[in-house]
Amino acid sequence: MSGPAPTPPLLRLRDVAKSFGAVAAVKGVSLALHAGEVHALAGENGAGKSTIVKMLAGVHRPDSGGVEIDGRLVVLHDPAAARAAGIAVIHQEPTLFPDLSVAENIFMGRQPTRRLGRIDRDAMHTATTALFARLGVAIDPGRPARGLSIADQQLVEIAKALSLRARVFVMDEPTAALSGVEARRLFAVVRGLCERGAAVLFISHRFDEIFALCRDITVLRDGAWVSTDRVADVTVDAVIRRMVGREVSALFPKEDVEPGEVVLDVRGLTRTGVFEDVGFTVRRGEIVALAGLVGAGRSEVVRAVFGVDRYDRGEVRVAGRRLLPGSPAAAMARGVALVPEDRRQQGLVMELSVERNAALTRLRPLARFGLLSARAERRAAHDWARRLRVKHGRPGDPVGTLSGGNQQKLVLAKWLATEPKVLIVDEPTRGIDVGTKAEVHRIMSRLAAEGMAVVMVSSELPEVLGMADRVLVMREGRITADLPGAEATEESVMFAATGRAGEAA
Template sequence: MRIEMSNIHKAFGKNQVLTGVDFVLGEGEVHALMGENGAGKSTLMNILTGLHERDQGTILINGTETVFSNPKEAEQNGIAFIHQELNIWPDMTVLENLFVGKELRTKFGFLNSSEMKALAKKQFDKLSVSIPLDQEAGRCSVGQQQMIEIAKALMANAEVIIMDEPTAALTEREIEKLFEVIDSLRTEGVSIVYISHRMEEIFAICDRITVMRDGKTVDTKPIAETHFDEVVRKMVGRELTERFPERNPTLGETVLEVKKATRNGVFEDVSFSVRSGEILGIAGLLGAGRTEIMRAIFGLDPMDAGEIWINGQKEVIKTPHQAVKLGIGFITEDRKDEGLVLDFSIRENMALPNLFSFAPKGLINQKSEQEFVDMLIKRLMIKAESAETSVKNLSGGNQQKVVIAKWIGIGPKVLILDEPTRGVDVGAKREIYQLMNELTYRGVAIIMVSSELPEILGMSDRVLVVHEGRIRGELAKHEATQEKIMKLATGGK
C-alpha cells in the first residue's frame, strides 16, 4: 500500500497544529516520523486514520483520493494504529482484548473460543510472547500490554501499521523480537510508520525518515543519508551539542535510607540510600521489581518488612499522603492513569498536590495559585493556549512536564522519577535533564528509574542494578558501562 499525504492543514480552535504537511509512505518500507512533542506527528496519523478531519489537503491511497470517517474504517481497509497510550481493557482477559469487536463465532452464533485461542497462540508464538490468554489484561505489565497491542494489529492483517513509541515499555529482548517481526513484515510488503524518540532505533530499523517541526515537514530522506546530529538539528531548529548536560553535583547528607525492604514474592532485602544533591539511577530489565520498590517507598503498595529513614529519622509510610507530608514526590511511569487527571486543566493538575498551601484557611487563594501555575508553565516551557487547557489535549512531552511540575511544587526532599522521559523528544528530554540538574543543585535527592541505558549512564551519579527483586550490584559513575549494567541485570556478577 502506498500513501501520499499532501499539503495537510489542521487547526484546533485558534491553535494551528499542521500547516502544509507532506508525507509519503512507500510499499514495504519502514518510515520514521520524527519531531519534537507537539510537532504534529500524531495529529497527522490521526487524520490519516479518520480520527480527525483535515481542514485542507489531499490523501491518496494507491493513487486514489481516500478519506476515512473513523479509525475502524481505516482498519477495515488495512491501516492499523498502535497508539502510545495503550488501548487495553483491564478487566477483560488477554484473549478478549485481542478480539474485542472482532469476535469469531460458530455457524450457530456461539463464540468460537477454540479458533480464537489458536489464532492468538500462533501470533504470540511469532512474537515469542508467553502471556496466559485467560489472564486479566490489567494484571499484565506495561510491556506485556504493548505486545498485546502489537499482536492485535498483526492479527488484523494490516497492510500499513503505524507504531507510536512501540518500544517505550519493552525489554531489550522484546525489542529485538519486535525488530525481527518488522523485518519480516517489510519482506511481506507491509508498510510501517515508525514514530519514536529513540534515535538508535530509527537508524537500526528504518529505511527513510521524515522530520516535522512546528506543524510542518522539514525534510524527508533515506536514513543512510543522514545522521544523529542532523536529525536533532532539524527537529529542534538548533544544535544540541550534548545529549546530556554536564553535571557538577555537590552531595550532602543522606536524605533517604531504605533498609532490608521486602514485599513477599515481589522484592526482597532491598537496602540503599540517596544523598542530597544526588541522582541515583535504578537500572534493570522490565519486571525486575524496580517500579514495585518505588511504589512501596511511596506508600502505594505495602511492605512486609523493612524500614524507611528520612533525614536520620525512622518513618512509617503506608499511604502516598504520608509520603508527600515527608517531602517525597513520585512521578510514575504511567502518566495517563496515575500521573494526571486527563479531564482536568493544566492549572488543576499542577495545583492538586499543593492545595493546602493555597488554602491555609480553607478557601483557595486563586491569585497565589495562578501565579504558581504560570511560573511553572513558563519555567518548564509547556506549550499550551493557557493554564485552563485540558491536559488530555497536550502532546505526550507536555503532559510529562505537567506531571513533573506538580511535584516540583511541593518542594520535595526526595523526587522519584520512574521513566521520566518515556515518549519524550530529544529537545524536551534535555530540558527535563537540565531541570533535574537544577533540582539537585538546590539539594533535592533524585531517584531515577529508567530503561534507557544511555540516560542512566548520562545522568546518574551512582547506579543500582535490580535483578529479580534484589539489588544485584552498585556501580560508581566512572565505572558504569552498558555492558556491566546488562551483565548485572541478567543475573551476572
C-alpha cells in the same frame, strides 16, 4: 522511449493542516508511504506526530489538505472509514477486551456463524491460527486476552488488522514497553508485512530502531515538515539537529556538586517476594540512580519508600526522622515527592485542566476557608509551566491535549511545587524525544545543584551513566552493586544486573 510511469504511493498526505483553537498542531505536512517499505516519522513531542496518527486513524479530520489511497482522495470521517480504507493503527498499549479470548477479540462483531446464527468457534479459531501463521508467531486463539504481554497484545491487533485486509500499518511507539527480544520479534513481523506489500509508518524515539528497520525518514518540527531522506543518507546527529532546530551539545548536562548531609536513609527495606534487605542513602545535591533489568524491583522499592506500597520490614528516614510507612501523605508532608513511571495513569488526571493538574499537590495551601482560589491555582500553574517550559494552549484546556513530553514536565512541575527535599523520578524520560530529554536532564541537574536529593529509576544505561553521582544496581529484589558515577560503565552495570559482577574486573 520513456520508462513506465512510477507506481503511486499506497498512501499520501497532501499539505494536511490541523489546528486546535489557537494552536496549530500540523502545518501543511506532505508524506508518502510506499508498498513494501517502512517509513519513519521523527520529531520532538509536540512536533505533530500524534495529530497525524489521529488523522490517519479517522479520529481528527484535517482542516485543509487531504489523504490519498492509491492516488484517490479519501475522507476519513471516523475510525470505521479509516479501517475501510485499509489503515490500521497499532498503539503503544492496545486496548483489548480482557475477558474475551484472543480469537473473539480479533473477530469482535464479525464472528463466523453456523446455521441459526450460532457462532462458529472452530472456524474462528482456525482463521485466527492462520493469521498468526502469516505473522510467524504462535499465540493460543482460545486464551483470554487478560494477562497477555504488551507485545502479544500488539500482535493480536496486527492479526485483527490483517483480517480486515489492512494495507497501511501505523505503529505509534510500538516498542516503548517491549523487551529487546519482543522488539526483535515485532521487527520480524513488520518485515513480513512489507514483503506482502504493506506500507508501514513507524514512529519511535529510538534511533537504533529507525536506522535498523526503516528505508525513509521524515522529520517534523513545531508541526511543520522539515525533511524526508533515505535513512542510509543521514546520520543520527543530522536527524537530531533537524528535530530540535539546534545543536544538542549536551544531552546529559550534569553539574558537579559537592554532596551535603544525608537526607534520605533507607534501611533493610523488605517486602516478601518482591525485594529484600534494600538499604541506601542519598545526600543533598546527589543524584542516585537505581539500575537493573526489568523485574529487578526498582519501581517497587521507590513506591514503598514513598508509601504507595507497604513493606514488611525495615524503615525509611528523611532528615533523620523515621517516615510513617504506607502513607504518601506523610511522605509529602516530610518533603518527599514521587514522579511515577506511568504519567497518564498515575501522574495526571487526564480529564482535568492543565492548571488543575499542576495544582493537585497544593490544593490545601491554595485554598482559603476551604475553597480553592481559581486565581491562586492559575498563578501557581503558570509559574511552574513557565519555569519548566511547558508548551500548552490555554491553562483551562484538558491536560490530554499536551504532548507526551509536556505531560512529563507538567508532572514534574506538580511535584516541584511542593518544594520537596527528596525527589524520586521513575523513568523520567521514557517515551519523550531527545530535545525534551535534554531539558528534563537539565532540570534534574539544576535541582541537585540547588541542594535537592534525587533518586532516579531508569532503564536507559546512557541516562544512568550520564546523570548519576552513584549507581545502585538491583537484581532479583536486592542491591548487588553500589558504583560511583565516575567509575560506572555499561559493562560493570550489566554484569551486576545479570549476577556476573565478578566478571566486571
